Amino acid sequence: MEKEKIRSYARELGADVVGFASIDDYRCAATVDPRTILDAVKSLVVLGYREIDGAVETGNDRLCMASRIGILHVSSRTNYLLCRYIEDELGVKAVPVPVREPLPMNTPAMGTVADVSLRHAAIAAGLGVFGRHNLVIHPRFGTRIIFAAILTQLPLASDPPVKDDLCDDCGLCVESCPGHALDEKGKTHVWHCLKASQPYGIGAAARYIDRLLNASPDERKTLLRDPFFVALYQALFIGFQYTCNRCVAVCPACIGV
Ligand code: B12
Ligand code: SF4
Ligand code: SF4
Numbered sequence: 001m002e003k004e005k006i007r008s009y010a011r012e013l014g015a016d017v018v019g020f021a022s023i024d025d026y027r028c029a030a031t032v033d034p035r036t037i038l039d040a041v042k043s044l045v046v047l048g049y050r051e052i053d054g055a056v057e058t059g060n061d062r063l064c065m066a067s068r069i070g071i072l073h074v075s076s077r078t079n080y081l082l083c084r085y086i087e088d089e090l091g092v093k094a095v096p097v098p099v100r101e102p103l104p105m106n107t108p109a110m111g112t113v114a115d116v117s118l119r120h121a122a123i124a125a126g127l128g129v130f131g132r133h134n135l136v137i138h139p140r141f142g143t144r145i146i147f148a149a150i151l152t153q154l155p156l157a158s159d160p161p162v163k164d165d166l167c168d169d170c171g172l173c174v175e176s177c178p179g180h181a182l183d184e185k186g187k188t189h190v191w192h193c194l195k196a197s198q199p200y201g202i203g204a205a206a207r208y209i210d211r212l213l214n215a216s217p218d219e220r221k222t223l224l225r226d227p228f229f230v231a232l233y234q235a236l237f238i239g240f241q242y243t244c245n246r247c248v249a250v251c252p253a254c255i256g257v
Pocket of ligand 1: 028029030031098099100103111112113114115116117118119130131132133134135136137143144145146147148186187188189190191193194197242244245247248
């Protein structure tokens with residue numbers, strides 16, 4: 001009954017798929033115990049948003065990113081309204097887990113480990129299985145799906161897990177990764193992926209600032225007029241900005257189902 005109410009409101013607000021997981025089925029060694037986030041937490045509501053096929057397939061990474069920003073907006077609004085509904089109508093506390101930032105940055109993992117792993121949450125909520133690219137493949141939307149979640153104090157049972165192996169090990173994701181970040185099975189080489197997919201990320205920003213600090217006044221003027229600086233400036237207000245999504249775009253699993 002509670003599941004149906006939440007599912008139908010979440011769909012109304014824009015989620016494409018909704019799954020539920022008992023907190024006991026969320027198992028991710030890398031992230032903190034969810035009980036440290038919400039006292040007496042009992043379940044996770046996991047929401048999936050399909051990516052736009054045209055945006056995933058275009059070679060224009062700005063417009064692909066623009067489409068992802070659409071998901072960030074819709075999911076953030078949905079998370080807030082759904083948490084409010086759970087607290088007001090169902091009488092328990094809820095905590096929204098965002099698609100992406102804010103992330104724990106001031107830790108040794110430096111933003112590469114979230115408060116809650118949405119892939120592990122999605123799998124526990126019956127929304128898919130891991131593929132060779134270490135991403136979750138959904139039975140209908142394949143790899144083209146982005147997750148958000150809500151931690152709740154509702155005692156909900158997990159939805160049935162996806163039993164089929166949806167990845168046929170075709171190897172396209174591994175071959176097309178420009179950073180060779182997927183060469184080792186079962187592990188994404190985080191820094192290789194970051195270098196290839198976020199040219200205006202924190203590493204690039206730190207190197208640029210270092211050059212600026214050590215530059216002569218004339219060199220500084222040139223550096224501040226450099227197109228790379230302008231791109232960095234844009235990234236600062238957009239947030240994490242990917243220029244690669246090859247492992248998502250090439251994956252044929254469940255596409256056209
Ligand atoms: C930090 C982060 C990154 C970092 C680090 C990734 C990493 N290794 O975890 C970087 C910048 C590299 C990154 C890259 C990408 N990311 Co990212 N990222 C995240 C974020 C914010 C946190 C992930 C986290 O906490 N990881 C730490 C823990 C969970 O990882 P772990 O336990 O070590 O598990 C790893 C392996 O052990 C393996 N693994 C674990 N168990 C098992 C079991 C099996 C059977 C297998 C095969 C593998 C496997 O999978 C993990 C991959 O390294 C999540 C959002 C979130 N809150 O979860 C999005 C998220 C994982 N990213 C996502 C996406 C789409 C991407 C990119 C395609 C970038 C883009 N263009 O959008 C690439 C894909 C890289 C790839 N193929 O792995 C999506 C994935 C959606 C999906 N369908 O699975 C997420 C869930 C965002 C979202 N809200 O939907 N990401
Ligand atoms: S996002 Fe790009 S660089 Fe990162 S793992 Fe996927 S294909 Fe490789
Ligand atoms: S591209 Fe092929 S090997 Fe990679 S995850 Fe998709 S189906 Fe599996």
